[in-house]
Amino acid sequence: MKPAVAIIGGGIAGMEAARQLLLLGYTPIMIEKSDHLGGHVGEWHCLFPDMSPAADLVENLKNGIKGATVFLETGIAFINRIRDTYNVMLDNGISIPCQAVLFATGYELFDAAKKEEYGYGIYNHVVTNRDLELWFGGREDARFPAKPSTIGFVHCVGSRDIKAGNMQCSKVCCMTAIKQAIEMKEKFPKAEIYCFYMDLRLFGKKYEDFYIKAQRDHGIHFIRGRVSEVGENYDGTLQIKAEDTLNGKPLKLNLDLLVLMAGMVCGKDNAKLTAGLRMGLDTDGFLRSRDNIYGVTDSNRRGVFFAGACTGTKTIPETISEARAAVLGIHNYLMK
Amino acid sequence: MDFGFVLNPSSTVDLGKVDTTLYDRLARRCPDVKTCMACGSCSATCSAAQYSGMSVRKVLLGLQRGNDVSAMLSNCMLCGKCTMVCPRGINTRNLILTLCRIHDGEGSK
Numbered sequence: 391m392k393p394a395v396a397i398i399g400g401g402i403a404g405m406e407a408a409r410q411l412l413l414l415g416y417t418p419i420m421i422e423k424s425d426h427l428g429g430h431v432g433e434w435h436c437l438f439p440d441m442s443p444a445a446d447l448v449e450n451l452k453n454g455i456k457g458a459t460v461f462l463e464t465g466i467a468f469i470n471r472i473r474d475t476y477n478v479m480l481d482n483g484i485s486i487p488c489q490a491v492l493f494a495t496g497y498e499l500f501d502a503a504k505k506e507e508y509g510y511g512i513y514n515h516v517v518t519n520r521d522l523e524l525w526f527g528g529r530e531d532a533r534f535p536a537k538p539s540t541i542g543f544v545h546c547v548g549s550r551d552i553k554a555g556n557m558q559c560s561k562v563c564c565m566t567a568i569k570q571a572i573e574m575k576e577k578f579p580k581a582e583i584y585c586f587y588m589d590l591r592l593f594g595k596k597y598e599d600f601y602i603k604a605q606r607d608h609g610i611h612f613i614r615g616r617v618s619e620v621g622e623n624y625d626g627t628l629q630i631k632a633e634d635t636l637n638g639k640p641l642k643l644n645l646d647l648l649v650l651m652a653g654m655v656c657g658k659d660n661a662k663l664t665a666g667l668r669m670g671l672d673t674d675g676f677l678r679s680r681d682n683i684y685g686v687t688d689s690n691r692r693g694v695f696f697a698g699a700c701t702g703t704k705t706i707p708e709t710i711s712e713a714r715a716a717v718l719g720i721h722n723y724l725m726k
Numbered sequence: 727m728d729f730g731f732v733l734n735p736s737s738t739v740d741l742g743k744v745d746t747t748l749y750d751r752l753a754r755r756c757p758d759v760k761t762c763m764a765c766g767s768c769s770a771t772c773s774a775a776q777y778s779g780m781s782v783r784k785v786l787l788g789l790q791r792g793n794d795v796s797a798m799l800s801n802c803m804l805c806g807k808c809t810m811v812c813p814r815g816i817n818t819r820n821l822i823l824t825l826c827r828i829h830d831g832e833g834s835k
Contacts, residue, residue, distance in 0.1 A: 507811065550763075552815040588765045616765035618811045631764025633775075638784060640775045 391487040392417045393724050396478045398466060398663070401429025402451060403698030404494035406713035409454035414721055419486055420460045421478070424573065427460070429496055435526035437706060438569045439596035448704070468666045475692060490693045490720045493677055494713070495663065497654040497699040500548030500556065508547065508650055509620040515628055516620065517647070518547075518652045519563065522570055538581050538646035539576055542630060543567045544617045545587040547588050549653025552593055557675050559705040560653030566593045568600045568610070575608040584611045584643065586632055594705060620648060654703045667691050676702045686721060687716040695719050739791050749789035751828055756821050761814045762786050767809035768818050774801045782808050782818045785825070799826055 395411055397404045400422030408418040415687045426432065427448070447723055465481040469491060478486040502510040502518045517525075517533050525531045549560035560597040564587065571583045585604075590612070592598050604610040615632035623629055627644050634641040656675035657663075664670070664677065669689055672678040677700045680688040687696050697716040698709035753759050762783070771782035778801035788795040799822060808818040 546813070551813040553813060588763060614766075615770060616767045616813065617769040618770035633769035633781065633783065635766040635769075635783065638781070640770055641773070641777045651770060 392512075394419055394493060394577055395490045396421065396476065396486050397492045397494055398478075399429070399494035399496055399698075399700070400424075400427040400460065400462070401494060401496045401698065401709075402431050402447065403496065403700075403709045403713045404429075404492070405448075405451035405455055406710050407492055407494060407697050407717050408458045409451065410453065410714055410717040411720070412457055413611075414717065416720075417725070418455070418458045418537055419478075419488065420455070420458055420497065421464050421466060421480060421486075422460065422462050423465050425463050427462075430499065430520075431706060433520060433524060433527075434522045435634055436569070436573070438565055438600065439594070441569075450543055451613055466663060469663070470666045471691075471693075489523060490695065492695045492697060492716055492720065493663070493689075493700050494697045495657050495660070495677075495700040497676075497703065500560075500652040500655045502547055502650045502652045504554060505547055505551075506650070506651075507619045508544065508617070509622070509628070510650055513620065513622045513648075514561040514626060516648045516650065518650045519566055519570065520652065521526065522649055526573065533647075535646045538574075538578055540645045541571075541578070541583045541644070541647045541649065542617075542628075542643065542645045543583070543585045543649045543651060544630075545585065545590075545651050546616065547650040547652050548655065550588065554655065556655050556674075558653075558703060559591060559656075560651075561591065561593075561650040562705055563653055565594065565597045565600065565650075567593070568597075568604050568655055570599065571610045572604055572608055576608060582611065583608070584613055584645075586613050586615055586617045586630075588614070588616050593667070597663075612639065654699060657700065667694060669694065672701070674702065676700065685700070687712050693723060695723075739790075744790070744792040746755075746790055746792075748828065749786075752789065752821065752825055754830075755824050756817065757815045758814070759786055761820055762816060763814060765813060767811040767813060771807045771811045773805055773807060774803055782822065785822070795825075796829060799829065802826075 391671050394417040397420045400420050411418040431444050432448045437444050467479040467481045468477050476488050476491050548554045549556050593599050615635045617632045619631050621629045631642050679686045679701050680690050695716040697713040766783050768777050769783050774780040780801040785795045794820040802822045
């Protein structure tokens with residue numbers, strides 16, 4: 391019997407890890423809480439920097455894990471260690487004995503309704519980055535006006551925000567906002583589009599190209615100031631308030647549509663999932679790596695590994711790389 | 727002698743020579759002022775800002791750059807809205823109050 395590896399989470403990290411484990415001849419057993427594979431990426435329409443369809447990535451990954459055992463709509467009751475092996479007890483009563491465990495549990499998207507001052511769920515024309523991607527993908531959504539003439543994007547919603555309990559920078563939202571702003575401009579060429587940012591963090595490959603393209607080719611306006619509150623006008627449009635910090639004056643603006651860039655936050659089940667292994671969480675609530683430089687995909691327990699956004703905010707290429715790194719770690723561990 | 731032109735004083739801030747005594751005193755009593763990232767939420771939501779030019783962000787920056795901020799302080803109504811929106815959780819209302827007290831001489835005691 392080939393050694394079995396339990397993979398918790400059926401997003402891109404879990405699927406890439408399962409694919410690599412199959413190639414190495416191991417037996418991956420994937421446990422996914424929702425009714426489908428693909429995680430958050432499966433809800434996205436196009437991916438930066440090459441505007442490739444997210445569905446293609448998910449489809450390729452799915453094709454790569456044919457032969458793996460997958461439990462859908464299944465949660466974890468507990469995980470415990472029995473001598474040199476692990477026992478993953480599922481909430482359907484099935485027990486999975488395995489030689490290694492890989493956490494690929496990812497992140498949760500911040501619930502934008504918690505920032506009540508932005509009016510998500512209160513005003514009709516306030517949506518999130520996720521809503522926008524689903525709408526790009528063809529989902530009907532009455533909150534989107536037929537022909538918006540002004541559209542605003544608010545960066546850092548629920549991230550870099552001590553009141554929301556999330557100190558971390560969500561990292562990909564700056565780039566996502568610019569990508570989505572360009573896509574909206576292409577759909578509505580006459581619309582004026584405004585991005586409200588605190589700092590623009592465009593660190594990745596070709597990200598800065600997008601920024602220049604947004605400025606030069608699409609005339610997207612960048613205002614340095616965090617939106618403090620949103621109100622609804624009599625006619626149903628929105629009015630936002632921010633300080634234009636570079637001009638040093640308060641600013642207000644009427645909008646037909648407001649997009650909130652909800653950030654990545656740590657999984658709410660992290661503490662419960664790791665309780666039986668007594669691994670502890672990192673100070674930001676994400677799973678705690680053995681070392682945040684040299685051992686990101688290792689836990690402080692032998693035979694337990696991490697991949698992707700369960701240990702912190704990650705881009706898709708970082709997540710894929712970590713899935714492969716974690717599989718190499720598992721392979722080295724099982725060869726001993 | 728009139729040469730027909732005047733020299734304007736330099737507007738350059740000589741950062742090494744700025745007197746930050748007031749800021750340092752404030753930071754000792756309200757250490758969270760050091761965490762401001764200048765997002766402007768406080769100024770955007772300030773009920774006095776649009777008529778008086780009040781801006782907590784500008785007060786904090788001004789104190790670190792040698793600007794006179796006392797006129798701005800007198801416009802604050804201490805309503806506390808800025809405290810509600812600060813993403814860094816700075817108690818901005820208390821900050822202004824403390825600064826007013828320092829200005830009134832209490833802080834030197």
